[in-house]
Amino acid sequence: MAKTRTSNKKPEKHLPERTCVACREVKGKREMVRLVRSREGIIIDESGKVSGRGAYLCKASGCWDEGLKGNRLEQVLRCQITPADKKKLEEYKNRL
Numbered sequence: 030m031a032k033t034r035t036s037n038k039k040p041e042k043h044l045p046e047r048t049c050v051a052c053r054e055v056k057g058k059r060e061m062v063r064l065v066r067s068r069e070g071i072i073i074d075e076s077g078k079v080s081g082r083g084a085y086l087c088k089a090s091g092c093w094d095e096g097l098k099g100n101r102l103e104q105v106l107r108c109q110i111t112p113a114d115k116k117k118l119e120e121y122k123n124r125l
């Protein structure tokens with residue numbers, strides 16, 4: 030049988046880890062949702078490709094509550110979260 034080729038071209042040797050802004054847990058990027066500040070407001074960046082200042086939240090509604098409750102997200106993103114943004118985030122949270 031063909032021997033398994035060991036590729037040394039794997040960029041994801043160690044998975045990128047991110048800290049949740051709410052619970053401060055460090056998790057793999059895939060377990061988190063990235064939020065990015067933009068001129069149009071907060072973008073929920075599911076692809077992880079939007080450039081800009083980002084914050085991460087676990088895919089757990091509790092963390093979203095926590096992030097939205099105070100001004101934690103605003104502090105991390107250094108911007109104001111508008112009522113429209115908040116609504117968008119709440120809606121996303123409800124679908125988690």
Ligand SMILES: [Zn+2]
Pocket residue numbers: 049050051052053054086087089092
């Ligand atoms: Zn969390």
